[in-house]
Amino acid sequence: xxxxxxxxxxxxxxxxxxxxxxxxxxxxxxxxxxxxxxxxxxxxxxxxxxxxxxxxxxxxxxxxxxxxxxxxxxxxxxxxxxxxxxxxxxxxxxxxxxxxxxxxxxxxxxxxxxxxxxxxxxxxxxxxxxxxxxxxxxxxxxxxxxxxxxxxxxxxxxxxxxxxxxxxxxxxxxxxxxxxxxxxxxxxxxxxxxxxxxxxxxxxxxxxxxxxxxxxxxxxxxxxxxxxxxxxxxxxxxxxxxxxxxxxxxxxxxxxxxxxxxxxxxxxxxxxxxxxxxxxxxxxxxxxxxxxxxxxxxxxxxxxxxxxxxxxxxxxxxxxxxxxxxxxxxxxxxxxxxxxxxxxxxxxxxxxxxxxxxxxxxxxxxxxxxxxxxxxxxxxxxxxxxxxxxxxxxxxxxxxxxxxxxxxxxxxxxxxxxxxxxxxxxxxxxxxxxxxxxxxxxxxxxxxxxxxxxxxxxxxxxxxxxxxxxxxxxxxxxxxxxxxxxxxxxxxxxxxxxxxxxxxxxxxxxxxxxxxxxxxxxxxxxxxxxxxxxxxxxxxxxxxxxxxxxxxxxxxxxxxxxxxxxxxxxxxxxxxxxxxxxxxxxxxxxxxxxxxxxxxxxx
Numbered sequence: 001x002x003x004x005x006x007x008x009x010x011x012x013x014x015x016x017x018x019x020x021x022x023x024x025x026x027x028x029x030x031x032x033x034x035x036x037x038x039x040x041x042x043x044x045x046x047x048x049x050x051x052x053x054x055x056x057x058x059x060x061x062x063x064x065x066x067x068x069x070x071x072x073x074x075x076x077x078x079x080x081x082x083x084x085x086x087x088x089x090x091x092x093x094x095x096x097x098x099x100x101x102x103x104x105x106x107x108x109x110x111x112x113x114x115x116x117x118x119x120x121x122x123x124x125x126x127x128x129x130x131x132x133x134x135x136x137x138x139x140x141x142x143x144x145x146x147x148x149x150x151x152x153x154x155x156x157x158x159x160x161x162x163x164x165x166x167x168x169x170x171x172x173x174x175x176x177x178x179x180x181x182x183x184x185x186x187x188x189x190x191x192x193x194x195x196x197x198x199x200x201x202x203x204x205x206x207x208x209x210x211x212x213x214x215x216x217x218x219x220x221x222x223x224x225x226x227x228x229x230x231x232x233x234x235x236x237x238x239x240x241x242x243x244x245x246x247x248x249x250x251x252x253x254x255x256x257x258x259x260x261x262x263x264x265x266x267x268x269x270x271x272x273x274x275x276x277x278x279x280x281x282x283x284x285x286x287x288x289x290x291x292x293x294x295x296x297x298x299x300x301x302x303x304x305x306x307x308x309x310x311x312x313x314x315x316x317x318x319x320x321x322x323x324x325x326x327x328x329x330x331x332x333x334x335x336x337x338x339x340x341x342x343x344x345x346x347x348x349x350x351x352x353x354x355x356x357x358x359x360x361x362x363x364x365x366x367x368x369x370x371x372x373x374x375x376x377x378x379x380x381x382x383x384x385x386x387x388x389x390x391x392x393x394x395x396x397x398x399x400x401x402x403x404x405x406x407x408x409x410x411x412x413x414x415x416x417x418x419x420x421x422x423x424x425x426x427x428x429x430x431x432x433x434x435x436x437x438x439x440x441x442x443x444x445x446x447x448x449x450x451x452x453x454x455x456x457x458x459x460x461x462x463x464x465x466x467x468x469x470x471x472x473x474x475x476x477x478x479x480x481x482x483x484x485x486x487x488x489x490x491x492x493x494x495x496x497x498x499x500x501x502x503x504x505x506x507x508x509x510x511x512x513x514x515x516x517x518x519x520x521x522x523x524x525x526x527x528x529x530x531x532x533x534x535x536x537x538x539x540x541x542x543x544x545x546x547x548x549x550x551x552x553x554x555x556x557x558x559x560x561x562x563x564x565x566x567x568x569x570x571x572x573x574x575x576x577x578x579x580x581x582x583x584x585x586x587x588x589x590x591x592x593x594x595x596x597x598x599x600x601x602x603x
Contacts, residue, residue, distance in 0.1 A: 063088040144174065145181035152184045185218035189227040189256075216248045223278065224248050227256035230264065231287055249275050253306075256283040262314060273303040281309040285333075317344065324348045328377070331355040335386060342394065346373045353380045360387035360414075372396040380404040385436070391419035402427055408434035417442040425450035432457040447481070454483050 062084045070077055077085065103110070151163040164184060168175040178184060190211060208228075216224055226245065245252065249271070259265055265284060282301065301307060301322055309329040314320060317332060318340050324330075324347035334357065336344070341358050345351070378399045385391060386409065405428055407416055415437040425431070428450050434457070447453070 141177040141180055144177035145184060148178055148184055152187060179218055182218060182220045182222050185215055186222040187225040188212060188215050191229045192232065212245060212248055223253040224251045225254040226252060229258045231258050231260055251278055252276060253278050254281040255279060258285040261288050262286045271300050273300055276304050278306060279304045280306050282307060283311040285313040326350060328352045333357055335359050342370045346370055349375060350377055351375055352377045355382045357384045360391055370396045374398040376401060378402055382406040385409045385414050387414060390415040394422040397422060399423060400427060404430045406432040407436055409436050420446045428453055430455040434459040452483055453481055456484060
């Protein structure tokens with residue numbers, strides 16, 4: 001085998017085309033640098049010797065025939081053979097002499113090339129040895145694992161190579177650091193892209209099915225988090241869904257599945273009760289509200305005794321058999337009618353955080369009648385309302401520990417006058433009313449109960465800001481807000497066809513809030529001067545910014561700050577951050593009146 005390999009190499013070398021010019025130089029550099037001539041006589045002969053002619057075909061053939069015949073036996077060569085051999089020897093002697101002359105003439109160039117090649121080789125070896133002792137190779141595995149953890153949450157696309165899998169193929173050091181950190185492999189998010197779904201669904205399904213087992217085996221016994229987004233699948237391939245999570249079910253604590261239609265959830269979650277003993281959080285989402293009833297398979301979660309957090313965007317939610325009573329967090333992005341919401345929330349007495357999307361469109365809907373229910377642990381409640389009718393009072397629901405209440409809508413026509421009476425504001429620290437309609441008297445009555453309020457956000461339709469003008473002109477005594485530290489409002493821009501300007505009422509809005517905040521301290525001016533905490537910081541936000549209003553805003557802010565600091569030494573100050581006005585001149589004059597009122601109050 002060695003002889004054959006050597007013969008092939010030789011044949012390759014011999015089959016190469018003749019070298020010329022710089023090719024000759026590099027050829028002798030690599031093959032015969034030790035044969036470089038040093039005899040000056042050879043160089044001198046270059047002036048008298050002329051290059052001999054190359055072998056012609058006839059001479060080459062004759063020499064080959066004679067060599068083969070005489071090489072096989074000890075026969076004496078004939079005179080004709082001697083003449084052929086002498087001619088071949090004489091010709092080769094001339095070629096050898098010419099090669100030596102050319103080597104001598106180009107010796108300097110050849111040596112220079114050799115030195116450059118040696119330098120490059122030494123630099124390469126130096127960099128290699130320096131890299132072997134680099135401090136980067138001395139990083140503890142914990143540091144490397146922390147660096148790699150920034151890729152741990154990346155989405156995995158089937159039929160592609162995830163970043164962590166690429167990392168473990170770089171070197172043994174990185175591989176050991178990656179595989180030695182189970183937390184890197186405790187979370188997996190698979191996203192099936194739109195592209196290429198029709199081409200090979202079976203191959204794609206098989207690839208998806210293989211990923212969880214191979215990934216989670218490196219997480220050892222840690223709690224596992226799994227997410228699958230199959231939004232673009234019209235029909236889930238059975239090979240993908242069947243047994244997808246069998247290998248990780250005992251340690252699964254967080255499961256997120258997004259599909260196109262509700263029927264596909266049954267394909268993914270066709271599991272007997274008791275197969276998810278450690279599950280704490282579930283997120284189920286269907287992008288299209290159609291399909292068969294879901295109660296047939298939702299019994300799976302009845303045995304999940306540790307389940308506490310749920311985000312459910314499925315239809316119809318009221319038919320979902322679920323352990324509502326043990327939930328501490330519930331988010332329902334799907335639209336619920338008011339009776340549906342009530343039927344669900346009364347089953348969740350342990351809720352601490354709730355986000356609900358509620359619709360009221362039935363004008364014949366009777367007044368809600370629910371059994372009295374107390375939510376002793378509810379701290380945050382967000383209600384995104386939809387509809388054209390006033391939200392009625394919902395008696396019977398009590399939230400004694402509620403600290404954060406947000407009521408919002410998108411249509412700017414929803415009235416919440418009576419709905420506010422469903423809540424007790426005594427425990428509130430933050431109140432947000434966004435784009436809803438509320439009359440001054442109900443709002444005033446509700447805020448009267450909010451003695452502990454620290455943050456107030458009022459984002460109302462701009463045509464309804466005149467309620468605050470009514471409060472001022474009528475001399476209405478507002479509630480006391482002694483703990484208020486932040487006030488934010490976002491007023492929409494002037495709309496065509498509307499006669500009332502939002503900018504007319506925004507300064508009055510600020511004045512009302514200031515009056516509510518400061519009225520109980522007007523008789524204690526000395527205390528107000530000495531205590532920094534007695535001056536609140538407010539933020540006044542506008543949706544649109546115009547270049548014409550920027551200078552005005554800066555001027556107003558500086559004036560307000562100056563006024564406050566003149567009256568209250570070392571105070572945090574009062575900030576009204578107004579980004580734009582639809583009528584800058586009128587707004588500026590009214591804002592000046594705010595300063596005058598403040599000077600009167602504090603003087």
